[in-house]
Amino acid sequence: MMHRIYDLSCARLYLTEQEVMDGFGHVIWDAAFLLVKHLEQLGTRSLRGKRCLEVGSGVGLVGICAAALGAKVVLTDMPSALHLTQLNVDRSQPLVRQQGGEISVAPLLWGTPVNHLGGPFDFVLASDVVYDNDLFAPLIASLVSLCSRDTDLLLSARERHGCDFSLFVTQLGEHFSGSVLTLEGAAANLAEASVISKAKNKPHIYRLRKKETA
Numbered sequence: 226m227m228h229r230i231y232d233l234s235c236a237r238l239y240l241t242e243q244e245v246m247d248g249f250g251h252v253i254w255d256a257a258f259l260l261v262k263h264l265e266q267l268g269t270r271s272l273r274g275k276r277c278l279e280v281g282s283g284v285g286l287v288g289i290c291a292a293a294l295g296a297k298v299v300l301t302d303m304p305s306a307l308h309l310t311q312l313n314v315d316r317s318q319p320l321v322r323q324q325g326g327e328i329s330v331a332p333l334l335w336g337t338p339v340n341h342l343g344g345p346f347d348f349v350l351a352s353d354v355v356y357d358n359d360l361f362a363p364l365i366a367s368l369v370s371l372c373s374r375d376t377d378l379l380l381s382a383r384e385r386h387g388c389d390f391s392l393f394v395t396q397l398g399e400h401f402s403g404s405v406l407t408l409e410g411a412a413a414n415l416a417e418a419s420v421i422s423k424a425k426n427k428p429h430i431y432r433l434r435k436k437e438t439a
Contacts, residue, residue: 227252231286234265236293236320240313242284251309253286256353256428260381261290263406263430264350272296273325275347278371280333280364281354285313291350292326293317299342301333336363338370345373352381353428361393369400372435378403383428403433 231238243251264272264287273295279288282300292298300310311330321328331342349371354364372378378401384390406429 233261233290233293235269235290235324238286238289238293238320239316240284240286240289241309241316243309251283251306253284254353256381256383257283257286259428260287260350260352260379260430263379263381264290264294267294269295272348276343276345277348277350278342278344278346280335280349280351280367280371282310282330285310285317287350287352289313289317289321289328291348292321292328293324295325296348297327298329300328300330301342303334304332307332333367334363335360335367337367339367342371344371346371346376349376349378351379353383354380355382355390355393356385356388358389358392361396365397365400368397369435372401374435374437376435378431378433378435380431380433381428382431384426397433400436401433402436403431406430406432 227242229240229242231240240253242253272291275296277288277291277296277298279285279291279298279300282288282302283306285300288298288300300314302310307330314328314330318328333339333342349368351368355361368378382390
């Protein structure tokens with residue numbers, strides 16, 4: 226276990242991460258940091274009181290940041306990964322309440338029913354969830370189920386070695402439309418600095434809405 230401090234514009238977070246093992250990681254990746262920077266730029270004016278759900282929460286940085294900005298957030302992941310998510314959420318609860326937000330944790334296997342998660346949601350958040358071609362279909366199915374036509378899907382992702390990112394974008398485009406955000410300030414600097422040898426490109430944030438026919 227690794228214990229780290231993350232200074233956000235709104236708060237200081239104390240989070241626990243876990244070394245990558247068995248092909249799964251409980252660490253925070255670049256795309257999550259990028260999405261956090263964007264959420265901070267949106268600020269409390271855009272997030273306070275909004276209902277949010279994070280897909281593939283892992284350590285929980287993105288969802289906890291949204292809650293610290295005043296949102297009502299549900300963090301989700303596969304049941305076997307939720308112990309670390311719950312640990313960090315429990316540690317962050319006093320801060321979140323102080324900031325006027327709400328936060329909870331719930332299991333979600335991609336491609337399975339989402340009725341237990343409530344909704345509708347104003348925002349669905351996802352970072353670094355595009356890493357395995359075999360998971361494209363269930364991930365997209367969950368995103369379609371979670372989003373209404375009024376939901377903003379904020380997806381932070383980068384092309385990864387061995388993953389057909391263009392195929393994912395094509396399949397996602399059957400159900401969602403939107404654009405790649407033009408990053409400014411700290412978010413743009415972070416994206417430029419995060420290019421690593423195993424990544425084909427820097428991470429981007431996609432802001433999407435469900436299509437009328439989806």
